Amino acid sequence: MKPTILYVEDDLEIGEWTNQFLKDKGYEVDWRKSGENALHEADSYSLVILDVMLPGLDGFTVGQRLKKSAPHIPVLMLSARSSIDDKLQGLNFADDYLTKPFHPDELAARIEILLRRYEKEEEECITLHHIHMYPKQNRIVDSRTNEELTLTGKQFHIFRYMIQNANQILTKEQIYEGVWGDPYIEGDKTLQVHIRYLREKIELDPSKPLIIETIRGIGYRVRR
C-alpha cells in the first residue's frame, strides 16, 4: 500500500510541482490549499507536510491541532520562513522543519526518514548484506545458512533503533538515549561493548564491519 501524504500549500506553482514530484516518488498525495478542512481527516494519512504562511489558520496552528488529535502522524513543516525563532516554534510540535527553497532530494529523504520512524506496520523483512531481519517476529536470520542468530534483548533493541534511523549517522549519545531512554552518562562503555558483541554476531568479519559502519570520531551508521 502506498503511503498517503497530506500536503497543505497555498502557492499554486510550488504546490503543483511538489504534488507531482511526490507522486513520482511513489506516494499518494492529497494536496490542499488551506489547513482548515484538512484537520478532521488527518487520521487517514501517513504523513503531513505543512506550509506556515497559509490563508486562514497558519501552519503552526494547524500543525499543533493536528499533533494534539493525532500524535502518531509525522508532521513536516515546509516553509519559506527561515528564522531560528520560526524553526524553534515549528519544532516544538513538528517532527521536521525544512526551509524553502529546498533541494527536492532532501525533501524526499526527510519524508523517507519520518515515514520509517513512524512506521505503523513494520516491514516484513529487511535485508542488509547477508542478514534478513524480521522485525515483527524479532528474528534475524543469516541468509546463507538460513540459521537464526540469537541476539540479547539490548542488542536487538540497538540494532532495530539503528535500522529505524537508517542512513543517518547516530552518535553514541543518541543511540544510548534512544535505546535506554536515560541521559547518556559520560565515559559509559556499555554501548560500545554491546555493539562489539552485536557485530560479532551479525558481521561476517567483525574487524571490518559492513552492516554497522563506524564513522570515526562521530558515531555509527547502518546503510540500507
Next chain:
Amino acid sequence: MIKIPFNRNKKNTLSEIQQPIKSRWWKFTDSRVRWRHSLLVKYLSLVVCAMLLFFFLMPLVTIIIGIPMYWNDQAKEKENPYANGQTLMTTWHADTKKLKGDNEQAIEKHLVSWKAKLPKATVFWVDAKGVTRKMLPEQKSLPKQWTAQDSISFMKKSFEGDPFTVVSFIGGENAKEGFVAIQIPRKLMTYDGQQPLYTSEYAFAIMMTLTLLFVLFSWRFFYRIQRRLRELERAMAMTDEHGIPIMISVAKEDEIGQLQHSFNRMISELRASRKREQEEEELRKQLIANLSHDIRTPLTTIRTHVHTIQQENDVLQERSKTSLHVIVQKCEDLAHLVDNLLSYTLLSAKRYTFQPQAVDVVRLARESAAAWYPMWEKHQFEVEVNLPSAPIIWNVDQMWMKRILDNVYQNVVRHAASGRYIRIEMNELPNGISELVIQDKGPGMKVASSNKGAGIGLSIIEMMLKEMSLEQEVYSSSSGTTLVLTPKRGNIKNTNI
C-alpha cells in the same frame, strides 16, 4: 546654503526651552507645592517653635515650678518660731519691762521660760552692777564682770550681726536694774530650703533640654529627608525586566514628593517610548520576515523547476547542465543572503532569542559533524574527528552554536572543497582553557571566492561569538584555513558558577 540667522534663531529657541524656570527668592516655595506641605515651611516652623519655647515656655515653666515651691516655703516659715525677729523683739521687750531688778527669781523664771520656748536661743542676765548673773546655756565668751568697754563692744558686735541679738533693760529704759539679752543664730530665722526663683542651674537645665530637643527634631527632620532621598535613589537603581526603573508611590506632596512625581512621569515616558520602540522593532522584524518569505517563495519555484529540467539528464548539453547548476547555486545563495539579512536585523537589534546555558560542546560538535558527514562524504572529504570522550562545558546558546558550526562547515564545503579535508578537534589546554579547532585544506580565505555576499554571514557569526564571549582565531594560508574557537575569560567564569 543655510542662513546663519536661521540657525541662531533655532539655537535660541532651544536654549530658551532648556533654561530653567527663574526662581524668585520671595516665592519661597515651588508653585506646585502647597505652602503648608513645603519642607522649607516645615523647617521654619520648627525653628519658630524652638524660639517660642525659649522665650515663652521657659519662663512659664519656671513659674509653674516656682509657685508651689514659694507657697511651700511660706508655709514652712510660718511654723518657724525663730522666724520673725520683729515679733520676738517686741515680746522680749514687753516681757522684760514687767520685771523688777530685785525680784531675781522672776528674772530667772523669765529666762528659763524663754529658753524653753526657743531652745536654740541663748539668753543671759546682767545685773545693775555689771555682773553676769545667769547664762542659758553657759557662754565662755561673755565677761563675768561687764565694764563699759565690754558693753560697747558687745553692742557693736551684736548690731545687725549674727546671732540676732535683742537686749532689753529690766524694768524699762530708765530703771537701771541691769539687762537681759537673747541671741538667736540668724540661720534659724530664715528657712534655708527655700530656693530663689531663677537659679542658674534651673535655667541651664531647661536651656539644655530645649537645645537638645531642637537638635533632635532637626536631626529627625533631615534624617527623614535623607531617608526619602536614599529611597528614591534606590528606586532609580532598581529596574524591572525591561531595564526600566519601577514606579514609586508618592506619600507626601512636598518638594521631594514633586521629585518623585517627576521621576514617575519620566518612567511612564520611558515605558511609552520603549513600547513604541518595541512596536517599531516588531514591525521591522515582521517586514523583513515577510520580505524574506516573499523572496524565498519564488526562489523555491525556480529551484524546483530547475530540478525538473535537471532530471532530463540524457538530453541536456553539457553547457545547459552547467547553467542549471549555476541557477541552483544562485538560488541557494540568494536564499542565504535573505536569511542572513533577516538574522542580521534581528541580531543587531538584539531581538534574537539568546539563552546561554552550560552546553557540552563536544556532544554538540559531534552531532553537528554527524549531520554534515553525508555532505562531506558526497564531496569525498577526508574527515578527521578528534573529540574527547569527556564533556567540555561552555556557556553558550545551543542554537547559536549550531548555527556557527553550520556556517563554518558550509563555508568549508563551498570554498574549501578542493582540499577534500576537514578536521574537527577539541582540546583541553593545560591552562584550563578549551578550544575547538576546525581545519580544512582549501585554497585559503585570501583567494576571492566566487561566492559574494558572504560578508553579512560573517558579521552575524562575529556578533554571535561576541555575545557568547567566544574568541575566534583564523589562520589562513594557501594550503588551508584553521579556525580556533575559545571561550573568553567571562565565559569560563560563568560556567564555573
